[in-house]
Amino acid sequence: MKKTICLLLAALMLFACACGKQETGAEARKKANEICVGIAQDLSSSLSPYQLATAGTREVMFNVFEGLYKSDSAGDFKPALATGHTVSADGLTYTFAIRENVKFHNGAVMTPADVVYSFETCAANSVDSAIKGVLANVESVKAEGNNVVIRLAAPNSDFLAYVSSVYISPAAYTDQDTKPVGTGPFCFESRTVQDSIVIRCFADYWGPKARLTRITFKIFENATALVTALDAGSVDLVAHMTSDQVSGLKSDYKVLEGTMNLVQALYLNNAVEPLNNVKVRQALCYAVDVDEMLKLTADGHGSKLGSSIYPSFAKYFDASLINAYPHDVEKAKSLLAEAGYPNGFDLVITVPSNYTPHVNTGMVLAEQLKKAGINASVQEVEWNTWLTDVYQGRKFQATVSGFDASTLTANALLGRFESTSKKNMCGYASETFDKYMQEANATTDDARRTELFKVAAKCLSDDAANVYLQDLADFVAIRSTLSGYNFYPFYVMDLSTVTY
Amino acid sequence: MKKLFAKHNNWFFKVGLILTVCMVGIVIIGQFWTPYDPNAMDAAAKAQGPSLKHLLGTDYFGRDIFSRILEGAGATLLIAFFVVLLGAGMGTLIGALTGYFGGVVDEILMRICDALTAFPSVLLALIALAILGPGRLNVIGVLALVFIPSFARIVRAEFSRIKKLNYVSLAKLQGVGHLRIMLRHILPNTLPVLLPAISIGFNNAVLAEASMSFLGVGVSASEVSLGRMLSDSQNYILRGMPWYAIFVGLTIALLILGFSLLGEGLQQED
Numbered sequence: 001m002k003k004t005i006c007l008l009l010a011a012l013m014l015f016a017c018a019c020g021k022q023e024t025g026a027e028a029r030k031k032a033n034e035i036c037v038g039i040a041q042d043l044s045s046s047l048s049p050y051q052l053a054t055a056g057t058r059e060v061m062f063n064v065f066e067g068l069y070k071s072d073s074a075g076d077f078k079p080a081l082a083t084g085h086t087v088s089a090d091g092l093t094y095t096f097a098i099r100e101n102v103k104f105h106n107g108a109v110m111t112p113a114d115v116v117y118s119f120e121t122c123a124a125n126s127v128d129s130a131i132k133g134v135l136a137n138v139e140s141v142k143a144e145g146n147n148v149v150i151r152l153a154a155p156n157s158d159f160l161a162y163v164s165s166v167y168i169s170p171a172a173y174t175d176q177d178t179k180p181v182g183t184g185p186f187c188f189e190s191r192t193v194q195d196s197i198v199i200r201c202f203a204d205y206w207g208p209k210a211r212l213t214r215i216t217f218k219i220f221e222n223a224t225a226l227v228t229a230l231d232a233g234s235v236d237l238v239a240h241m242t243s244d245q246v247s248g249l250k251s252d253y254k255v256l257e258g259t260m261n262l263v264q265a266l267y268l269n270n271a272v273e274p275l276n277n278v279k280v281r282q283a284l285c286y287a288v289d290v291d292e293m294l295k296l297t298a299d300g301h302g303s304k305l306g307s308s309i310y311p312s313f314a315k316y317f318d319a320s321l322i323n324a325y326p327h328d329v330e331k332a333k334s335l336l337a338e339a340g341y342p343n344g345f346d347l348v349i350t351v352p353s354n355y356t357p358h359v360n361t362g363m364v365l366a367e368q369l370k371k372a373g374i375n376a377s378v379q380e381v382e383w384n385t386w387l388t389d390v391y392q393g394r395k396f397q398a399t400v401s402g403f404d405a406s407t408l409t410a411n412a413l414l415g416r417f418e419s420t421s422k423k424n425m426c427g428y429a430s431e432t433f434d435k436y437m438q439e440a441n442a443t444t445d446d447a448r449r450t451e452l453f454k455v456a457a458k459c460l461s462d463d464a465a466n467v468y469l470q471d472l473a474d475f476v477a478i479r480s481t482l483s484g485y486n487f488y489p490f491y492v493m494d495l496s497t498v499t500y
Numbered sequence: 501m502k503k504l505f506a507k508h509n510n511w512f513f514k515v516g517l518i519l520t521v522c523m524v525g526i527v528i529i530g531q532f533w534t535p536y537d538p539n540a541m542d543a544a545a546k547a548q549g550p551s552l553k554h555l556l557g558t559d560y561f562g563r564d565i566f567s568r569i570l571e572g573a574g575a576t577l578l579i580a581f582f583v584v585l586l587g588a589g590m591g592t593l594i595g596a597l598t599g600y601f602g603g604v605v606d607e608i609l610m611r612i613c614d615a616l617t618a619f620p621s622v623l624l625a626l627i628a629l630a631i632l633g634p635g636r637l638n639v640i641g642v643l644a645l646v647f648i649p650s651f652a653r654i655v656r657a658e659f660s661r662i663k664k665l666n667y668v669s670l671a672k673l674q675g676v677g678h679l680r681i682m683l684r685h686i687l688p689n690t691l692p693v694l695l696p697a698i699s700i701g702f703n704n705a706v707l708a709e710a711s712m713s714f715l716g717v718g719v720s721a722s723e724v725s726l727g728r729m730l731s732d733s734q735n736y737i738l739r740g741m742p743w744y745a746i747f748v749g750l751t752i753a754l755l756i757l758g759f760s761l762l763g764e765g766l767q768q769e770d
Contacts, residue, residue, distance in 0.1 A: 296543050296560075351721070
């Protein structure tokens, strides 16, 4: 008996130790004002601001680097390392007033010469072909007093968006690959390849300082390991989780729901029979019940769209388009009859098999379309086949996929529907749409431009270019004691506002 | 039929026959009537456990699993049937011709068969299906092709053994034609070996279809089959829906067991 009690006590003590240790891990981090963030992949081998090859790297280094302008969580570009800018009447000359007394993480003070150096280095070395392409169009970058003057060869109404992607680096600093130095709210502290990256609060930051003292990004390349780490309490924040993964989380975490920043749609080949008929495409829009699809595929999570702009891109998003085609099977049938297909037609929905959300969406849509008399079937193809046959070859009727915006510009989302665009996979050709897009791109007045892009987005809805579905839900698990996490309209993780 | 029963009056045969008849019977009924439309989705009845309303529960899209198993088993059996029909048919034809006549053609065809069997059949089918793309017809064609060599070998061995027997030589001396000798005098005598082979082949075909669909190269996404369902269900085993995988797996196991027992029974002469 005594022995049993002793054993039981020993077991209890061990258990208490294990629990206590785990508690102190999270508690100790809280006391030190630190957090541990779980990420799904290691960063690129180089951390240089112009070599951030993967989205996962850009997401982390967003906390370390800054450009002359910086996007806020609404997608508006706010002055950062510049205090403002002026554009000449012809839209060719941009003059940026450089913020004074900004310090780099290595203690050096930022000068207009650093800005010129950064633009030149970025134009020469950037891994991002879109930025490189835009900078190739720059005739000259010159420092004039406390200003930097950039002259373009042709006007580019989205230039500010690209300027915000040119991170400013100290001239003549050569260790950017391994010891990156920027001006952001956090400075780089250390990196252990395949294991972790540590950043800490930069005390001399020019703006509102980061609330946390230190952040450790811990790499979990296995999704199950990441969820296990959350369960064990060894990480405080994990982004990009699915609704399944967050459904069983413990109560010391809260789940924030954002969006993937993708335009998921049933993309239609506007160039083939019978989808070249606008009535047929509208019938498809009426036949699809997006709410039911969301319930079936993601427990109702996800944001409805209406056109090729996702909601977190608030500047250009037009919420009135969401209900442009309410679910109405009878209307779909009558539209089909008007178009000359009273008995429906055969529709093959090609889906990339590696993207489960798209495959599931395709299967639900096929069933919904059947109710309107359209004999829809789902064909799964491998991702490479999808790229060559569907995306490049345009040999398809319909496909479920998601398009993202590589830069925070309306062109990145709408440009692909211009009849001349090489990316116009759907073969959408509308003179009105092209006209609005050209006009918008030639306008430098921001309000007018925004208006024109919105009208162009409405064209896509009016013509039922595609059956617009949703921006998929993106879940962030965060310790309940933390707050201040903001979602951005593009793939970054801003931790400067997070606080206990 | 009576003769068959009298000859194979063993427990393997009886149990196998009962199991097979029951399973195939249920599946045949399923082709004409299912409690629900196998593809109908219902957001209100998502991922439910077995109940009176949904005998085997529902899947993640709210589709009735029982109805889908009926439909899926039908598709799987149909594929297996045609695979065996084509495979055994072609295999018997090749085996009969090569075994009976021999010579250069025999050498060439048998070496081709050797080459086919030397390659793992599932791998071969996987490669062929990856190139052709998914779909019922492709699965039938590819699997039938893979199944030919095994039948051809068995039939050839029997033909070359039987053709040397005295009664065949006598028939030849009497001037009976080659075709008649092959069909009337030799083929029926290969049945004791061929029938178990067919039953085992049917088994392998069911498994092969399930494997192909499980790996995503079998039937296409909008078609139902047992392998496809098993592949879908594996994601939900740990999310509180183990019954999905269990019921589908059980159906495959029972089908295979029935045919295996039947094949075993056919091989054992009381």
